[in-house]
Amino acid sequence: MNVVQLREIFDWLAPTSICELELHTAQSHLRLRREPNAADNTVIVSPNIAATAAASAPTAVPDAPQLLAKAAYVGTFLHRHPLRDEDLAPTGSTVKAGQVIGLLQVGALLMPLEAPADGIVIEHLVKHGSIAGYGSALIALEPR
Amino acid sequence: MIEILSNSALATVQDQGRLGSLRYGVGTSGAMDPLALLAANLMLGNDENAAAIEVPVFPFQVKFSADCAFAISGADCAAKLDDTPLLPWSVYQARADQVLRLAPPQSIAGPATLRSSRAYLALAGGIDVPVVLESRATQMRGNFGGHEGRPLQRGDCLRALEPGIGTRPVGFGIVPPAVAMPLQVDGINAIRVLPAAQYENFTEASRTAFWSTPWKITAQSDRYGYRLAGENIVPIAPMEILSHGIVPGVIQVPHGGQPIIQMRDAQPSGGYPKFGTVIDADMWRLGQAPIGSQIRFIETSWDAAIAALAQLQDWRASVQRLIALQRWSYGRA
Amino acid sequence: MTAPRISLLGTTALLFEAAGELELATQQRIWALSRVAQEWAEIRESVPGMNNLMLTFRTPPAELESLKTRLLRAWDKAKALPLEGRCIELPVVYGGDGGPHMQDVMDHTGLSIDDIVSLHSAPTYPVYALGSHPGYCYLGGMDQRLATPRRKVPVLSIPGGAVSIGGSQTGVSASAGPSGWNTIGSASLQFFDPSWNPPALLQPGDSIKLRVDKVIR
Numbered sequence: 158m159n160v161v162q163l164r165e166i167f168d169w170l171a172p173t174s175i176c177e178l179e180l181h182t183a184q185s186h187l188r189l190r191r192e193p194n195a196a197d198n199t200v201i202v203s204p205n206i207a208a209t210a211a212a213s214a215p216t217a218v219p220d221a222p223q224l225l226a227k228a229a230y231v232g233t234f235l236h237r238h239p240l241r242d243e244d245l246a247p248t249g250s251t252v253k254a255g256q257v258i259g260l261l262q263v264g265a266l267l268m269p270l271e272a273p274a275d276g277i278v279i280e281h282l283v284k285h286g287s288i289a290g291y292g293s294a295l296i297a298l299e300p301r
Numbered sequence: 302m303i304e305i306l307s308n309s310a311l312a313t314v315q316d317q318g319r320l321g322s323l324r325y326g327v328g329t330s331g332a333m334d335p336l337a338l339l340a341a342n343l344m345l346g347n348d349e350n351a352a353a354i355e356v357p358v359f360p361f362q363v364k365f366s367a368d369c370a371f372a373i374s375g376a377d378c379a380a381k382l383d384d385t386p387l388l389p390w391s392v393y394q395a396r397a398d399q400v401l402r403l404a405p406p407q408s409i410a411g412p413a414t415l416r417s418s419r420a421y422l423a424l425a426g427g428i429d430v431p432v433v434l435e436s437r438a439t440q441m442r443g444n445f446g447g448h449e450g451r452p453l454q455r456g457d458c459l460r461a462l463e464p465g466i467g468t469r470p471v472g473f474g475i476v477p478p479a480v481a482m483p484l485q486v487d488g489i490n491a492i493r494v495l496p497a498a499q500y501e502n503f504t505e506a507s508r509t510a511f512w513s514t515p516w517k518i519t520a521q522s523d524r525y526g527y528r529l530a531g532e533n534i535v536p537i538a539p540m541e542i543l544s545h546g547i548v549p550g551v552i553q554v555p556h557g558g559q560p561i562i563q564m565r566d567a568q569p570s571g572g573y574p575k576f577g578t579v580i581d582a583d584m585w586r587l588g589q590a591p592i593g594s595q596i597r598f599i600e601t602s603w604d605a606a607i608a609a610l611a612q613l614q615d616w617r618a619s620v621q622r623l624i625a626l627q628r629w630s631y632g633r634a
Numbered sequence: 635m636t637a638p639r640i641s642l643l644g645t646t647a648l649l650f651e652a653a654g655e656l657e658l659a660t661q662q663r664i665w666a667l668s669r670v671a672q673e674w675a676e677i678r679e680s681v682p683g684m685n686n687l688m689l690t691f692r693t694p695p696a697e698l699e700s701l702k703t704r705l706l707r708a709w710d711k712a713k714a715l716p717l718e719g720r721c722i723e724l725p726v727v728y729g730g731d732g733g734p735h736m737q738d739v740m741d742h743t744g745l746s747i748d749d750i751v752s753l754h755s756a757p758t759y760p761v762y763a764l765g766s767h768p769g770y771c772y773l774g775g776m777d778q779r780l781a782t783p784r785r786k787v788p789v790l791s792i793p794g795g796a797v798s799i800g801g802s803q804t805g806v807s808a809s810a811g812p813s814g815w816n817t818i819g820s821a822s823l824q825f826f827d828p829s830w831n832p833p834a835l836l837q838p839g840d841s842i843k844l845r846v847d848k849v850i851r
Contacts, residue, residue: 239480242410267474325834443768498641541801546681546688548646556786570765578644
């Protein structure tokens, strides 16, 4: 990362209310913080846009083996598209690897949450419309 | 690049409109939902005024004859690329020989106030049709612009300006403006209106009724104009007005008393008494109102109308900024 | 003389209407005003109408008063701009299938078909403005005995070449489309081609002479 790119990032951030930004790339790890007004928006930009599969089961959910679809962004977790009544992946439904099973609303953008593998949806771990932190488990799947 | 597979009644190529030839009698044309078209272009990284297909009648099907990134916006049509379901207001990569299908918007269960009627299909770089009088929009009355100056037919082939496998991110969407910027009165979608020249020449009862009662979009509504059904709007005395320039959004009241709102294919002049004009910032809402649905009108002021335009600019800027940030991080991955 | 009137067409445009009756001298001032306003930075297009001028905005100004003041000042200074354009002769078939509303005009005016045809074809009509649809000319100078109100419900489609009367105005349609006017005859001429420069055959200041080709009673 060079100064020009940093300046570009500053320019993007200047008109926003974002006060903290964390950026991981293959070569670098950048964390920017702004103090002034106590906004609580933290945006972490990750180059990894696919949902990450969890290696181990979380403590809250019993029964092994499980897969977790995790947030690749900080955003509002949506079980369904705002124009629709039906959830993208209702509990008990069978999903395929790569299928969009939820959405993370990051400002005006809707980022897909993809199933990490083929499976059956066991549980939504975060409520529709709730803020999800980077890396938090959103949907538990039973692999098939 | 794409071949139209459906006999797509009234699907047309549109951009943001032909804004500078009114003095030759040429109306503006352009997308009925300019925000949906803008959003589709922003997602693809296109020029903001790039041309796309406006689809008012479903089902609608196209086949990609080559790889091409595309975006869909506007009405949620349960789109499918081959067998893969797609989300509305999103951008995707198509491969050669894939078929995109748009189903009727009624086939999707969703909140009633978010129901809309027109979908947009944008291709990477925009649709490659000639620029005529500074626009690619289809001029229906003049039979020029767009694709051969007419609605699309089965077998028509359209090219994208930047086909291939895109270098920009795909697979994401944006929050539809109707969700981000709702406007309702008593649970009915509302439209802001500035009074026009003859406003004071209608009876007080008519003026009150206009603002306080719902209006139905009748079946005689299209890209030329929306004919509304509701209370009769009655002039204090009959008026004959000399012909003058008009723009999309002007609400005329013919002698019959039922208002007509001029839409994007409207003629650029008229002489019926003008009750008001839908503000530019709300034309996208009106452009998506389905036939049979109801709307309410809100009286507004110049300052509020300018502020509403600024709100759209802010929305556009935030979408642009986030897409740029996302594109940058995608480039780094 | 009463003051001109300025009103809004949403945030898209502004409409300037001169006071008084439709007449060539006023219209020539409208053309002059149009040329001045077209040069203003916030104006996208200056579009003359009949006794009026529409100005569309590039960006609507945050406050309107200074623009209104500038417009009224420019109007006070505007001198009649006599444009002596070319004159086109146009054969017209009056009445019959090509003039389906002749009867309505007869009923309203109380005139016979022959009177209507002779009054309507007598003047050389100056093109006051273009509008309605590509290449369509609004003509000035119709005999006011022919004035007939626009139709209660617009007709969904009238053919190209339709010669019609709407209120105190008359014109010849350049292509098929909806209209609220009363069609009394038909003619045949290409008024518009997007590849021409300018794309319209006639401009304000040109004129049309209607020649009676036939009267179908």
